Amino acid sequence: MPLLEVRNLKAYYLTSRGPVKAVDNVSFDLERGESLGLAGESGCGKSTLGFSLINLLPPPGKIVDGSIKIDGIEVVGKPDEELRREVRWKKISMIFQGAMNALNPVLTIGDQLSEPLIYHQGVSKVEATERVKEHLELVGLDPDIYKRYPHELSGGMKQRAVIAMALLEHPDVIIADEPTTALDVIVQAQILNLLKSLKKKLNLSIIFISHDLAVISEIADRLAIMYAGEIVEIGPSENLYLNPRHPYTQKLLGAIPRLKKKVERLEFIPGAPPNLIHPPSGCRFHPRCPYRFEPCDKEEPPFIEVEPGHYVRCHLFAKR
Amino acid sequence: MAEVVVKVENLKKYFPLRRSVVEFLRGSPPRSVKAVDDISFEIHRGEVFALAGESGCGKTTTGRLIVKLLEPTSGKIYFNGTDVTTLSREEEKEYRKKAQIIFQDPYGSLNPRFRVYNVLEEPLILQGIGETKSEREELIIRALESVRMVPPEEFLGRFPHQLSGGQRQRVAIARALILNPEFIVADEPVSMLDLSIRAEILNLMEDVKKRFGLTYLYITHDLSTARYFSDRIAIMYLGKIVELADSDTLVENPLHPYTKALIAAVPEPEPSMKDVIKEIPIKGEVPSAANVPPGCRFHPRCPYRFEPCDKEEPPFIEVEPGHWVACHLYSKR
Ligand SMILES: Nc1ncnc2c1ncn2[C@@H]1O[C@H](COP(=O)(O)OP(=O)(O)OP(=O)(O)O)[C@@H](O)[C@H]1O
Ligand SMILES: Nc1ncnc2c1ncn2[C@@H]1O[C@H](COP(=O)(O)OP(=O)(O)O)[C@@H](O)[C@H]1O
Ligand SMILES: [Mg+2]
Ligand SMILES: [Mg+2]
Numbered sequence: 100m101p102l103l104e105v106r107n108l109k110a111y112y113l114t115s116r117g118p119v120k121a122v123d124n125v126s127f128d129l130e131r132g133e134s135l136g137l138a139g140e141s142g143c144g145k146s147t148l149g150f151s152l153i154n155l156l157p158p159p160g161k162i163v164d165g166s167i168k169i170d171g172i173e174v175v176g177k178p179d180e181e182l183r184r185e186v187r188w189k190k191i192s193m194i195f196q197g198a199m200n201a202l203n204p205v206l207t208i209g210d211q212l213s214e215p216l217i218y219h220q221g222v223s224k225v226e227a228t229e230r231v232k233e234h235l236e237l238v239g240l241d242p243d244i245y246k247r248y249p250h251e252l253s254g255g256m257k258q259r260a261v262i263a264m265a266l267l268e269h270p271d272v273i274i275a276d277e278p279t280t281a282l283d284v285i286v287q288a289q290i291l292n293l294l295k296s297l298k299k300k301l302n303l304s305i306i307f308i309s310h311d312l313a314v315i316s317e318i319a320d321r322l323a324i325m326y327a328g329e330i331v332e333i334g335p336s337e338n339l340y341l342n343p344r345h346p347y348t349q350k351l352l353g354a355i356p357r358l359k360k361k362v363e364r365l366e367f368i369p370g371a372p373p374n375l376i377h378p379p380s381g382c383r384f385h386p387r388c389p390y391r392f393e394p395c396d397k398e399e400p401p402f403i404e405v406e407p408g409h410y411v412r413c414h415l416f417a418k419r
Numbered sequence: 420m421a422e423v424v425v426k427v428e429n430l431k432k433y434f435p436l437r438r439s440v441v442e443f444l445r446g447s448p449p450r451s452v453k454a455v456d457d458i459s460f461e462i463h464r465g466e467v468f469a470l471a472g473e474s475g476c477g478k479t480t481t482g483r484l485i486v487k488l489l490e491p492t493s494g495k496i497y498f499n500g501t502d503v504t505t506l507s508r509e510e511e512k513e514y515r516k517k518a519q520i521i522f523q524d525p526y527g528s529l530n531p532r533f534r535v536y537n538v539l540e541e542p543l544i545l546q547g548i549g550e551t552k553s554e555r556e557e558l559i560i561r562a563l564e565s566v567r568m569v570p571p572e573e574f575l576g577r578f579p580h581q582l583s584g585g586q587r588q589r590v591a592i593a594r595a596l597i598l599n600p601e602f603i604v605a606d607e608p609v610s611m612l613d614l615s616i617r618a619e620i621l622n623l624m625e626d627v628k629k630r631f632g633l634t635y636l637y638i639t640h641d642l643s644t645a646r647y648f649s650d651r652i653a654i655m656y657l658g659k660i661v662e663l664a665d666s667d668t669l670v671e672n673p674l675h676p677y678t679k680a681l682i683a684a685v686p687e688p689e690p691s692m693k694d695v696i697k698e699i700p701i702k703g704e705v706p707s708a709a710n711v712p713p714g715c716r717f718h719p720r721c722p723y724r725f726e727p728c729d730k731e732e733p734p735f736i737e738v739e740p741g742h743w744v745a746c747h748l749y750s751k752r
Contacts, residue, residue, distance in 0.1 A: 134693075140613045140614070140615055141584070141613050253704045254704070255704050283473040283474055283640065283704075283705070284473070284640070284641075284642070284681060284684045284685055285473070285680060285681065285684045285699060285701065285704075286704055287684065287686075288683075288684040288686070288697055288699050289699060291686075291697070292696050292697055292699070295693075295694075295696060296696060310613060310614060311614070311686075312614070312688045313643075313685075313686040313687055313688040314686050316686065316687070316688045316689055316690050316692065316693065317686045317692045317693060317697070318693055319690070319693060320693060336690035336693060337690050339690075340688060340689060340690045341690070350615070351614060351615060352688060354614050354615050354617065354618040355614060355643075355688050356617075356618070356621075356641075356643040356644050356646070356647040356648075357643060357646075357647075357687060357688070358642050358643040358646055358670060358682065358685045358687065359670070359685075359687060360687075361646075361667070362647060364622065365618035365621065365622065365647065366618060367615055367616065367617075367618040367619035367622065368615040369619075371583045371585070371616075
């Protein structure tokens with residue numbers, strides 16, 4: 100049984116102008132100790148999917164349909180009280196996008212990290228301090244950072260502290276939402292190394308969200324590409340990077356400037372991602388797709404397994 | 420010999436730091452942030468010259484100094500041979516027409532209360548270009564067409580929030596182009612944009628460069644786009660240029676330990692690294708520009724440092740034609 104099992108998940112923002120279908124019919128599995136990269140353009144629903152998985156969708160967001168099983172426990176529809184006691188932070192936790200810049204400036208790192216343990220988990224102050232220091236060390240920080248304020252830390256140190264916070268209650272899965280995006284390239288490489296070694300050491304499952312496919316390739320065992328609220332391709336990293344099938348994945352990979360390879364002319368995808376209140380009919384990518392043919396604007400493409408474990412949502416691969 | 424458009428000589432910009440009460444009472448000398456600390460380079464006509472490095476190393480400050488949005492602490496900037504640090508008011512207005520800047524943030528760089536039409540009309544009015552409204556409109560439409568916002572009429576009445584990130588950046592480029600400049604400072608023009616539009620904007624900048632014979636200073640923290648887009652790359656570290664070479668040489672044969680580390684850290688979209696802990700040759704992070712280490716400012720992080728490094732500032736020397744580096748490992752002694 101996979102550690103995380105997501106089926107037909109729909110998470111919408113119920114706005115006055117209509118539902119924003121930010122996550123629409125998303126299904127995937129995640130095994131213990133496995134890392135899944137989640138990529139796609141800005142606004143395609145990556146963070147919304149992350150929020151749904153830990154059941155912390157900001158209003159007016161709501162899971163409207165589907166199932167999420169974590170370690171066999173169904174969490175959709177579970178009362179928040181129970182989620183807090185059994186699941187959130189304990190089985191699955193999240194490093195929020197931009198969290199390192201959202202640390203409370205008037206609290207020491209130690210206080211920010213130990214407070215939830217003391218107030219939500221009823222851990223004693225002494226034990227909380229002990230546990231926080233242990234975790235600071237685990238992420239490569241000097242435990243004396245405990246007494247420091249966020250402004251005294253560099254960007255890389257703050258990001259490490261935020262990672263320590265997500266690990267405090269020993270979750271099995273950690274969702275890292277753009278954890279390296281604001282960092283310089285050398286610090287980014289250091290943080291990627293840290294996540295990789297934590298994954299090994301703790302047998303941690305990681306959902307690594309980023310718009311940067313080069314960064315994701317450094318850590319993901321499998322890769323999922325999102326477009327307009329849907330996963331359009333998912334499979335082992337080797338397959339997706341070296342043999343992408345969906346036209347969108349192909350275009351995205353063609354748009355990456357390479358440092359160590361000279362590229363004459365980069366490709367780009369004309370047009371913009373659609374409005375998610377009124378997404379295009381049929382395949383959501385069809386207005387921007389160079390290969391579209393007759394069914395594309397009418398029928399929604401099925402999810403097709405093109406090789407073992409490699410799925411594509413595209414009419415080009417449908418058997419007819 | 421290539422014609423020089425911009426020449427920067429021993430340029431410095433120090434920002435004074437406010438002293439804390441304790442420092443004031445102790446009579447400590449005022450300190451400053453050495454944002455740009457004695458840099459020199461030339462940009463040739465028709466080339467893309469990249470200034471690359473980690474955040475805070477002084478790239479933006481350099482760009483703003485060149486287009487005179489900031490006054491240098493010392494040093495000279497020449498544009499087509501004329502010193503632009505000492506211009507009369509009239510000459511300065513003329514210079515502001517020829518040298519334009521595109522800012523990093525397509526969300527913050529356009530006035531949210533201006534429609535696209537007004538965004539593009541403003542520089543024309545400031546420069547007194549286009550006698551009549553219809554003449555100005557003609558120029559505005561042509562500028563929008565040159566950045567492929569077609570049909571232009573559809574965009575004229577829109578506010579920035581009614582445009583996508585890529586469209587906003589195209590408006591910013593159109594605003595830079597409308598005065599028919601010779602030289603453009605592009606400060607991280609694609610950093611805030613999605614990968615899929617990034618390539619579109621870089622390709623567009625390349626096309627308008629060819630069409631209008633422009634010269635660019637391309638400022639970026641991203642070496643991959645620098646290699647793709649530029650002819651030469653200068654690497655900055657804490658206010659100094661530590662290495663300068665043509666793009667291919669810099670990437671394929673880097674000399675400075677800092678450049679080597681930067682290049683090693685850049686991820687490639689290939690899944691072969693996923694189980695490997697990457698070797699990063701240098702430790703730690705960039706220190707504050709208010710606290711520049713003595714000697715070579717990179718020495719505390721350098722794996723190759725030896726006796727002169729913490730005492731003497733390394734000279735900037737030409738190791739092979741066109742390839743410059745500031746590192747004691749390459750100084751002849
Ligand atoms: N509170 C909200 N109310 C209404 N719509 C929202 C809300 N938050 C997000 N959305 C919309 O939901 C969609 C998905 O947003 P989400 O933040 O998940 O994207 P993302 O893939 O994480 O993007 P990014 O790469 O920019 O972080 C977008 O169309 C966004 O505008
Ligand atoms: N107006 C200013 N006042 C004080 N310090 C500044 C100012 N502008 C920039 N700096 C400082 O100068 C250094 C270089 O900044 P900047 O040129 O913006 O770097 P980059 O563009 O390479 O990220 C940084 O330490 C920054 O904090
Ligand atoms: Mg997001
Ligand atoms: Mg900058």
